[in-house]
Amino acid sequence: xxxxxxxxxxxxxxxxxxxxxxxxxxxxxxxxxxxxxxxxxxxxxxxxxxxxxxxxxxxxxxxxxxxxxxxxxxxxxxxxxxxxxxxxxxxxxxxxxxxxxxxxxxxxxxxxxxxxxxxxxxxxxxxxxxxxxxxxxxxxxxxxxxxxxxxxxxxxxxxxxxxxxxxxxxxxxxxxxxxxxxxxxxxxxxxxxxxxxxxxxxxxxxxxxxxxxxxxxxxxxxxxxxxxxxxxxxxxxxxxxxxxxxxxxxxxxxxxxxxxxxxxxxxxxxxxxxxxxxxxxxxxxxxxxxxxxxxxxxxxxxxxxxxxxxxxxxxxxxxxxxxxxxxxxxxxxxxxxxxxxxxxxx
Numbered sequence: 001x002x003x004x005x006x007x008x009x010x011x012x013x014x015x016x017x018x019x020x021x022x023x024x025x026x027x028x029x030x031x032x033x034x035x036x037x038x039x040x041x042x043x044x045x046x047x048x049x050x051x052x053x054x055x056x057x058x059x060x061x062x063x064x065x066x067x068x069x070x071x072x073x074x075x076x077x078x079x080x081x082x083x084x085x086x087x088x089x090x091x092x093x094x095x096x097x098x099x100x101x102x103x104x105x106x107x108x109x110x111x112x113x114x115x116x117x118x119x120x121x122x123x124x125x126x127x128x129x130x131x132x133x134x135x136x137x138x139x140x141x142x143x144x145x146x147x148x149x150x151x152x153x154x155x156x157x158x159x160x161x162x163x164x165x166x167x168x169x170x171x172x173x174x175x176x177x178x179x180x181x182x183x184x185x186x187x188x189x190x191x192x193x194x195x196x197x198x199x200x201x202x203x204x205x206x207x208x209x210x211x212x213x214x215x216x217x218x219x220x221x222x223x224x225x226x227x228x229x230x231x232x233x234x235x236x237x238x239x240x241x242x243x244x245x246x247x248x249x250x251x252x253x254x255x256x257x258x259x260x261x262x263x264x265x266x267x268x269x270x271x272x273x274x275x276x277x278x279x280x281x282x283x284x285x286x287x288x289x290x291x292x293x294x295x296x297x298x299x300x301x302x303x304x305x306x307x308x309x310x311x312x313x314x315x316x317x318x319x320x321x322x323x324x325x326x327x328x329x330x331x332x333x334x335x336x337x338x339x340x341x342x343x344x345x346x
Contacts, residue, residue, distance in 0.1 A: 035065055035066055035067050036061075036064075036065070036066040036067070036093050036094070036291070036292050036295030036296060037066070037067050037068075037069065037090070037091065037092045037093050037295070038061055038066055038067070038068045038069070038092060038093065038094050038095075038096060038288070038291045038292070038295065039068075039069050039071075039084070039087030039088075039090065039092035039094070039095045039096065039117075040054065040057060040058075040068050040069065040070045040071070040096045040098075040122075041071050041073065041080060041083050041084050041087060041095065041096070041097045041098065041108070042054065042070065042071065042072045042073065042098045043072075043073055043075055043080065043098050043099060043100035043124075044072060044073065044074055044075050044100070045072040046074070046075075047205075047234060047258075047260070048258075048260045048261060048262075049258045049260055049280060050072075050098070052280045052281075052284075052337075053098070053122075053123070053280055053283070053284050054070055054284075056280055056281045056283075056284035056285060057096070057284035057285070057287055057288045058070065058288075060284060060285040060288035060289065061288040061291070061292065064288060064289065064292045065292070066288070066291070066292045066295065068288075069087055069090055069092060071083035071084075071086065071087060073100055075100050075204050076100065077100055077101050077104040077105075080097075080099070080100055080104075080105065080108070081104070081105075081107060081108055081111075084097065084105075084108040084111065084112070085111065088111060088112060088115050088117060092117060093117070093291075093294070093295035094117065094118055094119075094120065094291040094294045094295050095108075095112045095117050095118070095119045095120070096119075096120045096122045096287055096291055097109075097119060097120070097121060097122060097126060097131075098122040098123050098124055099121070099124050099126055099171075100170060100171075101170040101171075102121075102124055102125050102126050102127040102128075102170070102171065102172040102308075103126075103127050103128050103170075104170075105121075105126045105129065106126060106127065106128040106129030106310075107129075108126075108129075109126055109129035109130060109131050110129060113130070118132040118133075118294050119131045119132050119133075120132065120133045120134075120135060120287060120290065120291060120294075121133070121134040121135070121136075121308075121313065122135060122136070122287055123135075123136045123137075123173070123283065124136070124171055124172055124173045125172045125173065125176075125306060125308050125313070126172075126308065127172050127308045127309045127310070128308065128309050128310050129308070129310060130310060130311050130313075131308070131313055132294075132314070133290065133300065133302060133313070133314050133315070133316070134306055134308075134313045134314070134315040134316070135283065135286060135287050135290065135315070135316045135317075135318075136173070136283070136315070136316075136317060136318070137278045137283065137317065137318050137319070137320050138317045138318075138319070138320065139173045139176035139177055139180070140176050140177075140179050140180040140183075141180060141320065142176075142177055142180060142257060142276050142278075142320055143176065143177035143178060143179060143180025143181040143182075143184070143231070144180035144181065144183060144184045145180075145276060145320065145322050146177070146180075146181060146229060146231070146255040146257065146274075146276065147180065147181040147184035147185050147229065148184055149255060149273070149274050149322060150162065150194075150227050150229060150253060150255065151184065151185070151188055151193075151194065153226070153227070153253060154188070154193055154194075159192055159193055159194060159195040160188075160193065160194045160195070160226050160227065161195050161197055161221075161224065161225040161226050161227070162185075162194060162195070162196055162197065162225065162226065162227045162228070162229050163196075163197055163198050163199070163213070163214060163217040163225055163227070163228045163229070163239075164181070164196060164198070164199035164200075164228075164229045165199070165200065165202055165210045165213050165214065165228060165229065165230045165231060165235045165236075165238075165239055166178050166199065166200065166201045166202065166231055167201070167202060167205050167231045167232060167235065168201065168202065168203060168204050168205050169201045169203075170204075171205070172308075174201070174205075174231060177231045177257075178231070181229060181231075197217055197220075197221045197225055198213070198216065198217035198220060198221065199213075200213045200216070202231075202235045202238070205232060205234050205235060206234070206238070207234050207235060207237045207238030207241070208238055209235075209238065210230060210234070210235035210236070210237075210238030210239050210242075211238035211239065211241050211242045212238075213238075213239075214228060214238070214239045214242035214243065215242045218242065218246055223246055223248060225252065226252065226253060227252060227253040227254070227255070228243070228252060228253070228254045228255070229255050230254055230255055230256055231255075231257060232256060232257040232258055233256040233257060233258045233259070233260040233262065233263035233272075233275055234258075234260070235256075236254050236255065236256035236263060236266075236272055236275075237262060237263070237266070239254055240254055240266060240271055240272060243271075244271075249271045250269075250270050250271045253273045254271070254272045254273055255273065255274055255275075256272055256274065256275040256276070257275055257276040257278070258275065258276070258277075258278065259275045259276070259277040259278070259323055259331075259332045259337060259338065260275075261338055261342060261343070263275045264323075264328060264332060264338050264343045265342075265343055265345075267323070267324065267325050267328055268325065268328060268343055268344050268345075270325065273324065274322060274323060274324045275323050276320050276321070276322060276323070277320065277321040277322075277323045277331050277332050277335075277337070278318070278320050279318070279321075279335065279337070280337070281336075281337070282318055283318055286316060286318070290316070302314035302315055302316050303316070304316070304317050328343065
């Protein structure tokens with residue numbers, strides 16, 4: 001059995017920053033002449049952004065001399081556990097998990113650790129278990145940025161009337177996005193500057209669920225509202241479909257996240273106001289780099305920690321960018337994340 005990862009709290013006198021150094025012995029496939037083998041278990045590949053995560057991670061691992069085995073569970077916890085059992089049976093050196101249900105994947109972490117395999121919780125936090133590392137964007141900041149975008153549009157004498165569409169209850173990130181939104185909106189709600197008309201969770205982040213939430217809000221409160229605080233681009237798309245049916249598309253401010261092509265196209269047309277760009281090449285690339293270091297027994301330094309309900313998980317958190325029509329080209333297009341001709345149709 002391979003050695004488990006060692007976790008040591010350190011402080012850096014020069015930077016005055018606390019951090020964690022993670023180290024382990026080299027994986028069994030990473031000896032002379034053998035490539036590190038990384039297992040990557042994804043919740044789904046149905047959304048554009050997860051296809052990009054896969055492609056960026058596999059490409060960066062290949063550049064570093066490693067191979068990646070990829071599995072997608074189609075938003076099924078039982079299947080994801082089976083996928084991970086298969087990756088463990090293939091003797092991967094490191095396991096990267098983007099969980100469908102963060103709590104359900106605690107079992108997967110235990111299974112991997114029994115086999116001596118370290119686990120990286122990717123983008124979504126695995127809760128209730130002890131993953132060795134969490135790498136993601138600052139999800140609370142994402143939610144806060146979405147809410148800040150809306151409160152910047154406050155007008156004197158009239159409360160900003162908002163419909164909120166949360167993500168999947170099973171996704172810990174959805175709760176973190178909500179927390180960031182809540183913290184930002186709270187003082188405005190308390191003084192009556194913001195009014196939440198309706199809010200609900202979109203099962204599995206499905207656009208059709210988001211559409212139903214907005215339809216329900218319109219049925220109950222009519223057309224007199226200012227914004228839909230949608231937690232990602234998929235739910236934004238569903239919300240906008242509901243708005244289109246009422247002739248409100250482009251008149252109601254809609255937020256999003258992920259800078260998906262369809263969302264960038266909607267921003268270019270003026271029917272979606274913003275998205276949060278999370279540079280997936282940076283996230284996936286960093287995950288690949290860290291996984292290869294783990295497989296080769298090299299130390300990794302993490303400067304943050306996130307509480308997952310059981311332990312403080314050493315974490316690497318990357319920054320995000322708020323994207324509107326004004327900086328669409330400078331952000332996602334110049335960065336190569338989307339192509340100009342596909343976004344603007346020319």
